[in-house]
Amino acid sequence: MQNYKAPERDTLFVTQELLQMQSHYERLGFDEVSEDLVKAIFTEAGKFSNNILAPINAIGDQEGCKIDDGVVTTPTGFKEAYAQYVEGGWPSMSHPESIGGQGLPYSLATCIAEWFSGSNHSWAMYPGLSQGCIETLKGHGTKEQQDLFLDKLIEGSWTGTMCLTEPHCGSDLGMLKCKAEPNADGSYSVTGTKIFISAGEHDMSDNIIHIVLARLPDAPAGTKGISLFIVPKYNLDEQGNVADRNSVKCGSIEHKMGIKGSATCVMNFDGAKAHLIGQANRGLNCMFTFMNVARIGTGVEGLSATEAAFQGALAYAQDRVQFRSMSGVKNPEGPADPIIVHPDVRRMLLTQKSFAEGNRALANYCMKLVDVTSYSKDEAESKLAESKLALLTPIVKAFLTETAQEATSYGMQVYGGHGYIAEWGMEQLARDTRICTMYEGTTGIQAIDLLARKIMGSNGELLNIFAQEIKTYCAKVRDESQFKAWTNAIDSHVDEWLQLTKDIGMSAAKNPDELGAASVDYLMYSGYVTVGYFWLQMAVVAQQKLDEGTNDEAFYQAKIHTAKFYFDRILTRTRSLVSSIHSGSENLMAMSEDLFKVG
Incomplete structure (x- = not known):
């Protein structure tokens, strides 16, 4: 069984020594984010990754999610781990104190997101989607919408999704058919089917807030006629409390190659009550807030898998003995030498290591740019950071996930036949990571x-x-x-x-x-x-x-x-x-x- 350990030392090297995040935080006004505070947060995040999430990773793969009449049950331990995640205050880290957050930098929260994904990719999908939902509401929601939904999402008692694609359109969102009809009270009724909805239905939170793309009547064809809506699983009363069940239901959960502990749902909207976000027919413009955050996050998932594959392969290569070194015996007391002495094993390990550490530096550099675009009061500095992010976001999403395919494949290869056996965890890692090159836009779409x-x-x-x-x-x-x-x-x-x-x-x-x-x-x-x-x-x-x-x-x-x-x-x-x-x-x-x- 693979034993993941959060890469605290290397993350500190990248953030503190390479990227000089401490002075970066001070310059942006995060005076309270001291080096000691960062280390303390990393220590606690490491404990949560190593001791809570990693032990239930294989369980999630073995059990998967179960559905009964639209009700989805997550694997053993997932719900309890999420409760500990909320209790620890992790969901609110990077959000402003004025709306219930802790006011910490985005870059700090994303460092930790890498570890959560590395220890348990399936579990990390549930809180991960909420962050993009929150950013969309922060950027484009009305004051009333923010008051209704943000507090619960930020504290983690509610989770969020992004409902984009449909069975017939894939990544070509201009073809979507989901429709929204206006109601007399100013709300809308959304009808249609969405597929591949991560965390679309589950038992871990009290409510699920779906961000849904749909067409209004007489909307222009193509992408210019798409609007964005909030569709809660449970409607809210006048005080903002959970009330009656909305007309949205999980029709099925996908039978997937990997991340089986993550509920990937077909969601059916049958006249579900909805609220328009932003301007009509400008939904994709609003959704880009969500999608850009999600693309960087997907790249970080690739990074996390590369790190996990390297850790597993390294431990095995140091322990497993096979053959003698061609340059002379290295383990005279044993029947053979550890396989780490063989050049081809070194080639695979160093490929994994060079991608894990190099990609981490690139990802954290992009997180630093996100901090600047979010918090800097210098317009020229912010514009420059936005320009660099525009270039680097598709590279981060595609390159970090494509190299993760190579790294996880090598993870299996170092183990030899044992890498193909479920008990070691390496084949799960390869299966779980395969999706990363596909969602949030395939490698080809990122390249274009x-x-x-x-x-x-x-x-x-x-x-x-x-x-x-x-x-x-x-x-x-x-x-x-x-x-x-x-x-x-x-x-x-x-x-x-x-x-x-x-x-x-x-x-x-x-x-x-x-x-x-x-x-x-x-x-x-x-x-x-x-x-x-x-x-x-x-x-x-x-x-x-x-x-x-x-x-x-x-x-x-x-x-x-x-x-x-x-x-x-x-x-x-x-x-x-x-x-x-x-x-x-x-x-x-x-x-x-x-x-x-x-x-």
């Missing part, structure tokens, strides 16, 4: 968003802003550290990144299919270069700590060794991606559809 909408749509401005940050850093450290070769590698990759963008743009001007043909390879290239930028920074910081003298020498030496592995074996993957991008769209599009037929 990055290349077509964000980069080409801004005439390259968003990329230029981030590229300038990287090149400025490279110029600063090139002659100040021993890592000149790595610095030059990142610098030259940025130049190539800019040139690739121009080349694709010129090709797409002649043939629009060139964008789609290049997009996923382009996104992965962007991810490898971006994470390489953070590995360069981590190596520089680690060497500074070693030069200053430290009691944690092994930790910093490991950083530098892992950085070397990343630059020698991972960043070099960009070579094949460049070749693939330059090959163009003809090799994809020239073949007639008839030739795809089998037999």
